[in-house]
Amino acid sequence: MSSARWEPADAAAAKTANTIQPPKNARHYAALPDPFPMQCGKMLHGAQIAYETWGEPNLAVDNVILLYTGLSPSAHAASSVEDSAPGWWEKIVGPGLAIDTTRWFVICVNALGSCFGSTGPATVNPETSELYRLEFPELALEDIARAGYETLRFLGITQLAAVIGPSLGGSVSLAFVALFPGVARQLLVISGTAAASPVAIALRSVQRESILLDPQWQHGNYPIDQPPITGIRLARKLGTITYRSSVEWEERFGRTRIPNQPSTTNDFAPEFEIEGYLEAQAEKFARAFDANCNLYLSRALDRFDLSDHGANTEIFARSGLERALVIGVESDMLFQIAEQESLAAELSSGGIDTTFARLDCREGHDSFLVNTDAFETVISSFLNA
Amino acid sequence: MSSARWEPADAAAAKTANTIQPPKNARHYAALPDPFPMQCGKMLHGAQIAYETWGEPNLAVDNVILLYTGLSPSAHAASSVEDSAPGWWEKIVGPGLAIDTTRWFVICVNALGSCFGSTGPATVNPETSELYRLEFPELALEDIARAGYETLRFLGITQLAAVIGPSLGGSVSLAFVALFPGVARQLLVISGTAAASPVAIALRSVQRESILLDPQWQHGNYPIDQPPITGIRLARKLGTITYRSSVEWEERFGRTRIPNQPSTTNDFAPEFEIEGYLEAQAEKFARAFDANCNLYLSRALDRFDLSDHGANTEIFARSGLERALVIGVESDMLFQIAEQESLAAELSSGGIDTTFARLDCREGHDSFLVNTDAFETVISSFLNA
Numbered sequence A, B: 001m002s003s004a005r006w007e008p009a010d011a012a013a014a015k016t017a018n019t020i021q022p023p024k025n026a027r028h029y030a031a032l033p034d035p036f037p038m039q040c041g042k043m044l045h046g047a048q049i050a051y052e053t054w055g056e057p058n059l060a061v062d063n064v065i066l067l068y069t070g071l072s073p074s075a076h077a078a079s080s081v082e083d084s085a086p087g088w089w090e091k092i093v094g095p096g097l098a099i100d101t102t103r104w105f106v107i108c109v110n111a112l113g114s115c116f117g118s119t120g121p122a123t124v125n126p127e128t129s130e131l132y133r134l135e136f137p138e139l140a141l142e143d144i145a146r147a148g149y150e151t152l153r154f155l156g157i158t159q160l161a162a163v164i165g166p167s168l169g170g171s172v173s174l175a176f177v178a179l180f181p182g183v184a185r186q187l188l189v190i191s192g193t194a195a196a197s198p199v200a201i202a203l204r205s206v207q208r209e210s211i212l213l214d215p216q217w218q219h220g221n222y223p224i225d226q227p228p229i230t231g232i233r234l235a236r237k238l239g240t241i242t243y244r245s246s247v248e249w250e251e252r253f254g255r256t257r258i259p260n261q262p263s264t265t266n267d268f269a270p271e272f273e274i275e276g277y278l279e280a281q282a283e284k285f286a287r288a289f290d291a292n293c294n295l296y297l298s299r300a301l302d303r304f305d306l307s308d309h310g311a312n313t314e315i316f317a318r319s320g321l322e323r324a325l326v327i328g329v330e331s332d333m334l335f336q337i338a339e340q341e342s343l344a345a346e347l348s349s350g351g352i353d354t355t356f357a358r359l360d361c362r363e364g365h366d367s368f369l370v371n372t373d374a375f376e377t378v379i380s381s382f383l384n385a
Helices: A011-017 A141-154 A168-179 A198-212 A215-220 A229-243 A246-252 A273-286 A291-303 A312-317 A337-349 A364-370 A372-384 B011-017 B141-154 B168-179 B198-212 B215-220 B229-243 B246-252 B273-286 B291-303 B312-317 B337-349 B364-370 B372-384
Strands: A028-031 A048-054 A064-068 A105-109 A162-166 A186-190 A323-329 A353-359 B028-031 B048-054 B064-068 B105-109 B162-166 B186-190 B323-329 B353-359
Touching (some): A048 A141, A064 A141, A186 A337, A198 A291, A198 B229, A198 B273, A215 A229, A273 B198, A364 A372, B028 B141, B162 B168, B186 B337, B186 B372, B229 B273, B312 B337, B337 B353
Parallel strands (some): A064 A105, A162 A186, B162 B186, B186 B323
């Protein structure tokens, strides 16, 4: 395996791929097979996946970890010499950390359908030379899993020490195990699910609708510099509520008022700190993630059901997995701990040596991002066992 | 007390009061004192409260129950000879039921600020002969409590066997006890709170914002026949999620698909039954409740904090209450059971003989409306003790 293969595979495609932010030096591109078959039956042409890597493959190339992300992050899981900006899992991925990059060769992929370098609704459709927008084929988590698998093949990698994913990435990891048995020896699913619950579907459905209803969405044809900010902001506020927990907010905000808030009668402006917090989160996110990509990924997560591939227990029995770690957080209202608990039970029933970790973090679904100490301990114990 | 006093007090006001639905025969009107002082410092003129009654006062007039509603219902808590339509608490209020109208004289008031006959943003401002809309003074739950108290005075009633309220009405009942000590002998707070939690504020804030962002809202000046349906619908969908529970939906809907759903590519239409259910709930509610009234009542609920009137324990100590019943539901995410539990503890600390009932209904906050059996038992045991 030559290091040259970690450079952009298709410079032309790379140039048009990113409409959100300029690629960082750490970002590399894998060309997907052309055509790339989607689960819906359509084909992608000239598609690519953006990825970053940390560490080095060993001689046996048996130390490779594939990391899938949650719904909205890029492949920048951690800082590196090439990109010093902190990544979304900065405290988990790195030298001496839970996913120790002095031992493991870690590859994080930006999901197919996302907007941080990988092909998706916000990249150019080579058949029309226009952005795909809603012409992008219907997306399934299986497509994201397959794109990750093809990224490995692009890099000449055939075996994984582990496939790891938090949140949506956990479900993608399960799709990976179902589609590519025998590739991964270990599976780590963190605050993920084998099939979204109805309340999670309901919450995401309302978030999607708030984007769809924004007149600026224009049925997906918004100018790139005029996205449906209003709908995205509202969706992000609701998302933020579902990503955290009432216990955390009781402790952090309680009923504290925003100080020196101008008292304008009947404008229904934010009055409580919790409202100001939602406002700040919405502001931060509003231009950071493409609206159409959000819609595609959100719906794919609703639709995913591991048991579409057979009984979950049988999927695991034929997966070739040796060990699995499932982590759940008690305060998670979106991916509830009962879902991780039954997933762990199914893995065990499938004959996989499974560890189930129940964490009592107060930060809800986002705990894996913001309260990493508990995860660090569990993940490093598992990977070092 | 003459029965004539239960007739509309101000026929002219009654005519203009209701912009949502024609008054039913069971609906009566109490004129509020003119001026009626609001907590914000402003005065209402010619204001009225719509109410319904069931049963008869006894000779001692010591069998009167005042019932406050949740955020959106009318005073029609139960059917009667004058209005046979089922009320919002049909299985709780009636002859032989938990609130037994052969024993109690029950008065249910439509909240000040609501739109079912009581004065509020959707009624005519006598100073301008236009609808109040956002000219309606800032509303507090204390104003709703006071308007209920004045309704009693209008009827010549000075003492209550009990003040009862579910949801927002529970908080209003607490305001009543704080403002009018010595009037009520018993207090029943059902799925209520002494002060909204930050997660409840956050959820209501996002609902309000979805109305505010609807261009049809027009800063409150929408034509009455063209309300901001889009925003109201979205708000109601989110509301519905918060009123029920994930356990209920897992059992009722799971991941069942809407049958025969036309498969239109990429319109992001509802696919799962849970989404169809939200759709139906939104549709039902969209024209049933005035948007501005919703905004006023929702914000008043966020702002209410019983402890603005002193330490809760001291408020109860001087309340004149003899007994209290606090009911909470374990699956309620909006008015969480910890809130009812601490309320019950404070009532006890205030020297009130308090019963706390923890119900394990699966229907979340709405349990008191849709799973009445458990409530029937607890309420009738308490009132018959």
